[in-house]
Amino acid sequence: MKTLTPLDQIPVFTTRIQDFVNWSRKHSLWPLPFGTACCGIEYMAVVGSHYDVSRFGAEVVRFSPRQSDLLIVAGTITEKMAPVLRRVYEQMPDPKWVVSMGVCASSGGFYRAYHTVQGIQSIIPVDVYVPGCPPTPESVIGAIIKLQEKIMKGQSPRDRIQNRRQIAAKSNAEAETYDQALNPGSK
């Protein structure tokens, strides 16, 4: 005769709903590879069978910003490309994260040149920077693990937006005081 399992023997654990949400988010990142240059080819190697990023739950590559929550900027961003990158970022639904793959995206790299954006942080906020030209696949996977830790730490998207606004307000205020220090007469 079958009986119901006693309640105290059912394997359950309790958690906060936000932790549960974060936990599920971190294992199902859907990346949008914004691959423009050499790093894009290396990102293909990350997705490829040898390194296999699906072990970390981030292999469902989507090319539509509306279906993805992780923007991987892989490659140099030029002045011509900058408005496009901003637009793609804006089209992604929250929660969203950004990985800047390679030095070109992070700081312009060794292209200190007239048509290269000197770091994408001037266009979009970045969560994880990956150094290297191009970064090895191991370090890209490392970045995804770092991002998962960040997601697990549990900032909700709303917190992140709030933070971002605060930082922007602060830097604006700083810029203003800086301006006034330079030109005391103005304003």
Add this chain to the structure above:
Amino acid sequence: MEYLYQIDQQVKKLLPNDQVDSIQESSTNSNELVITIKPQAVEKLAGFLKNERRFHWLMDIAGVHYPEREKPLEAVYHFFNREQNKRIRVKVPHSEGEKIPSLTKVYRAANWFEREAFDMIGIDFDGHPNLTRILCHHEFKGHPLRKDYPATGNQVLSKPIDFEFDPLPVDEDEDVLTDQRMTLNLGPSHPATHGTFRWFVEIEGETITRAIAEIGYLHRCFEKMAETHTYNLVIPYTDRLNYCSAPMNNDGYCRSVEKLLGVEIPDRAQFIRVILNEFSRIIDHLVCIGTTSVDMGALSTFWFCFRAREDVYTLFEKLCGNRMLTSITRVGGLAGDLSDDWIADARIRVKALRETIDEVDGLLTNNKIWLKRMRDTGVIPKDMAIDYGFTGPCLRASGVDMDLRKLEPYYHYNEFEFDIPCLTDGDNFSRYLIRIEEMRQSCRIIEQALDKLPGGPVSIDNPKIVLPPKHEVYSNIEALMNHFMLIIDGIKPPVGDVYSYTEAANGELGFYLVSDGSGRPYRLKVRPPCFPIYQSFEEVVQGGLIADAVATLGQMNVIAGELDR
């Protein structure tokens, strides 16, 4: 000499005396002539070279800015005759504001080349149908490759450019309401456009009636950067031209500097460069086939190709520390030597590569879907290919068996047994077949080169060009001084210019290098093989489906890094 004499006589007969400044043999290339003419004679001379002397290829148009000269601007044309393997470089010095007649009516290849010279240097071409910026964004002011433009002069773009087709002439009989044409924008962030190309197409149903291809989304100023670095420091930048096959670009660039210096690298270095070049050719073709198959929906082939690439990456990493962007060559030789262990490893991996090529071949060549997508799509006839300045696999798929490795063997390529595959259909499927066969031939070359690899040094023995070995730098004051001078001042080639070319994975990779005798290149113009190939895209895709255009782009193997530089 006889050839020079012939051309000399004919050109003098053709053009009035005051329009020809000089005709002479190039100091660096034995098969090249340098002609300096006045701007108004350009079109006539080009027509003569093309129609009567069979110079069917316009390889490149470079602009150079010499601010201290009386005529500060110079347009440099490179013409090529395949049957006789002759090249002619035409220089047109002119002053600010003076116009040069456009060659777009003579060579279709001239269109984008002229736009580039206008964008970068500010040379004005008279009669060009669409003389607008091509690499820099449309709000850019000034001409970045002029000597007075600072390398760090960034200009921010506020919004992407909008396109619009010219309205068609209205047909009286046709009802406006039945017009089914609409316009569609693809890219630059689109999987089928490989991240950095943008097409603006007019479609009727799903058929493309007109197309505009916009490039420049990866213009990261290679040429300006080259002018601000010493000769050896430019090598890492060349890696990032065609990043799918980096060693080939290193080699092409170093060869141009060596040609200007007039030095020949040792045999062992030549063989090693051959081995690296052929490995890169294989992995380049693997990327091309792999990404095209992803675009066609055959994801598994992509895994096969990238698995094989990892093998070659491991070899490169073992040799120089970086998987992809190797920077392995130096002016006058190589950065390092091959070990016996590496050679044994390479032999094993070539065998593995052969197996992968067979697997890819088996997966795709008789695959019904693949055949349907690739056969008779993106057809490029022979004449059109030549007129657009095609080289490499895309040209060989259109029925011209031109390969610089056979035509003008460098690095002992004449001592290896290999074939040049050639097909006549000119469609995507032939381009794919050519690539498969070329990979097999490259395997053959690598095996032979590994067998024949001679001993000896890998760099020439010249303290003004190559860094002295480390143990001497630490123990010998003279070597220390040489090391110091080379690092600080760099190599100093003689004053002059050179056009050097190698057969890269996509075709002829040319470097036009101007030296003013200092430690930095005065001007370095790259002739990227896929620039003229992609130029034909607007015309090739007309009348086909959008899906065909995707296959065509894949098989043209356009690499943004070298297209936009």
